[in-house]
Amino acid sequence: MTPRQRLWFFAVAAAGLVACYLWAFTGLPGFGSYPGPYGQEILRVAVQQTNATGVVSAINFEYRGFDTVGEEFILFAAAAGMSVVLRKLREERETEPADEAESRTVPPSSSAVRVAALLMVGPTALLGWWLASHAQASPSGGFQGGVILASAFILIYLAGEFLSFRRLSPDALLNAVEAVGAGGFVAIGLAAIAMNLPYLYNYLPLGTVPGAVSSSGTIALISFFVGIEVAAAFVLIVGELLDQTLLRSA
Amino acid sequence: MGIFPFLVVAWVVVVGLYGIITSRDLIHQIVCLIVVQSSTYVLLLGVGYVTGGAAPYFFDIPLHTKAVDPVVQALALTDVVVEAAVTALLLSFAIQAQKRFGTLDPHELAEFKG
Amino acid sequence: MISAGLMNTLQVTVLVLVAVGATVVVRTRTRVRQVLALSVYGMLLAILFLVFQAPDVTLSELTVGAVVLPIILLLAIAKVRKREQ
Numbered sequence: 001m002t003p004r005q006r007l008w009f010f011a012v013a014a015a016g017l018v019a020c021y022l023w024a025f026t027g028l029p030g031f032g033s034y035p036g037p038y039g040q041e042i043l044r045v046a047v048q049q050t051n052a053t054g055v056v057s058a059i060n061f062e063y064r065g066f067d068t069v070g071e072e073f074i075l076f077a078a079a080a081g082m083s084v085v086l087r088k089l090r091e092e093r094e095t096e097p098a099d100e101a102e103s104r105t106v107p108p109s110s111s112a113v114r115v116a117a118l119l120m121v122g123p124t125a126l127l128g129w130w131l132a133s134h135a136q137a138s139p140s141g142g143f144q145g146g147v148i149l150a151s152a153f154i155l156i157y158l159a160g161e162f163l164s165f166r167r168l169s170p171d172a173l174l175n176a177v178e179a180v181g182a183g184g185f186v187a188i189g190l191a192a193i194a195m196n197l198p199y200l201y202n203y204l205p206l207g208t209v210p211g212a213v214s215s216s217g218t219i220a221l222i223s224f225f226v227g228i229e230v231a232a233a234f235v236l237i238v239g240e241l242l243d244q245t246l247l248r249s250a
Numbered sequence: 251m252g253i254f255p256f257l258v259v260a261w262v263v264v265v266g267l268y269g270i271i272t273s274r275d276l277i278h279q280i281v282c283l284i285v286v287q288s289s290t291y292v293l294l295l296g297v298g299y300v301t302g303g304a305a306p307y308f309f310d311i312p313l314h315t316k317a318v319d320p321v322v323q324a325l326a327l328t329d330v331v332v333e334a335a336v337t338a339l340l341l342s343f344a345i346q347a348q349k350r351f352g353t354l355d356p357h358e359l360a361e362f363k364g
Numbered sequence: 365m366i367s368a369g370l371m372n373t374l375q376v377t378v379l380v381l382v383a384v385g386a387t388v389v390v391r392t393r394t395r396v397r398q399v400l401a402l403s404v405y406g407m408l409l410a411i412l413f414l415v416f417q418a419p420d421v422t423l424s425e426l427t428v429g430a431v432v433l434p435i436i437l438l439l440a441i442a443k444v445r446k447r448e449q
Contacts, residue, residue, distance in 0.1 A: 017264070141420065147432060281437070282390055344444070
C-alpha cells in the first residue's frame with residue numbers, strides 16, 4: 001500500500017472516528033454540569049471518615065487503593081522490563097565509565113549549569129521527600145514526590161558528575177529500594193487481612209486534626225512507600241539509558 | 251462552551267494518530283503517542299469539571315464548598331506518571347530495534363519477517 | 365475570587381493553545397526540536413490542568429513533562445545518533 005493510499009484510508013477512518021466522538025459528546029451533560037453521584041458523595045464524607053483534607057490522595061490510597069496497587073506495578077514492570085530489553089547483544093562490549101578523552105577537545109559543560117545543578121540537588125531532594133509524606137493535607141503525594149526525588153539524582157548527572165551519579169545509585173540498592181516500596185504497599189494491605197479486615201482497610205489511628213501529618217492512618221504510610229518506589233523506578237530507568245550511551249560495539 | 255473542550259480532545263486524538271501514521275522515524279512516532287495519551291487527561295478533567303467549583307482540598311476553605319470531581323483527578327494523576335515509564339520502555343524497544351536491524355524507519359522495519 | 369466570565373475566557377484560550385501545541389509537536393520532524401516542542405506542550409497542559417482546578421495533576425504533569433520525558437527522550441536520541449554514525 002503506497003503512502004498516499006494509506007493517507008486516504010486514514011482520512012476515511014478518522015472521519016468515522018470523529019463522527020462517533022461527536023455522537024458520544026452530544027450525549028454528555030455539557031461542560032461544567034457534572035451530575036455524577038460518586039464524586040459528590042465522596043466530597044461529602046471523605047474528610048470526616050479519613051481525617052484527610054486532601055480528598056484526591058484519600059481516593060488514591062484508600063477509596064480506590066486497589067487501583068493504585070495496579071498502577072504501581074505497571075511502573076515496577078516497566079522498570080524491570082527495560083533492564084531485560086536493553087541487554088547486551090553478542091557483538092557489543094561494555095567499557096568502564098572512565099575519563100578517556102583527555103586528548104580530545106570536547107567543550108566542557110558551562111560552569112553556570114554545573115553550579116546551579118549542584119546547588120539545587122539538596123533542596124530538590126528535600127522537596128520530594130516533603131511532598132511524598134504530606135499526601136493527606138495539600139496537593140502532594142507519593143507519585144509527585146517520588147518523581148521530584150528522582151530528579152534530584154538526575155541533577156547530579158546534569159552537573160557533569162556522571163561517575164558520582166553511578167556511585168550514588170548502584171543497581172542493587174535501587175532494585176532493593178524499589179522492591180521495598182512496592183512490597184510495602186502490598187504488605188500494608190495484607191496486614192489488614194491478618195487483622196480480619198478487608199484488604200487495604202485503614203486500620204491505623206486516624207488522628208484528631210484533619211490534615212495533620214500524623215492523621216489519616218494508612219494513607220500517609222502508603223504514600224511514603226509509593227514515593228520511594230517511584231523514585232527508585234525512575235532513577236533505574238535513567239541509569240539504564242545512561243549505560244546505553246557507554247556501550248560501544250566491537 | 252458546552253462541548254468545546256471535547257472538540258479539542260477529538261482534534262488532539264486525530265492529529266496524534268495522523269502523526270503516527272505518516273511518520274518515518276520511530277522516535278517521532280513515540281512522541282506522537284505521548285500526544286494522543288495527553289488527550290485522555292484533558293477528557294477526564296473536562297468531564298469532571300463543575301462550573302464555579304474549587305479544587306477539592308479543604309485545609310483552607312470551609313468544608314462544604316462546591317468542588318470539582320476528585321475521582322477523575324485521582325485517575326489522571328497516576329496516569330501521568332505511569333505514562334512516562336511506559337514511554338521509557340517503548341524507547342528501549344526502539345533502541346534495540348536499531349541495534350538489530352540498523353534502521354529506525356517503520357516502513358523498512360515492517361518488511362522484516364521474524 | 366475570579367468571576368465566571370474571566371474563568372471561561374481563560375479556559376477557552378488555554379484549550380485553543382493546547383490544540384495548536386499538539387499540532388506543532390506532531391508537525392516537527394527533527395528529533396531534538398520535537399523534544400523541545402513537547403516540553404512547551406507539557407507546560408501548556410500544566411496550565412490547562414491548573415485552570416481546570418486540579419493542582420495535583422498540574423504538579424505531576426510539570427515534573428514528568430519538564431524533567432523525566434525530555435531526559436529519557438534525549439538520552440535515547442543520543443544513543444541512536446551515536447550508532448547511526
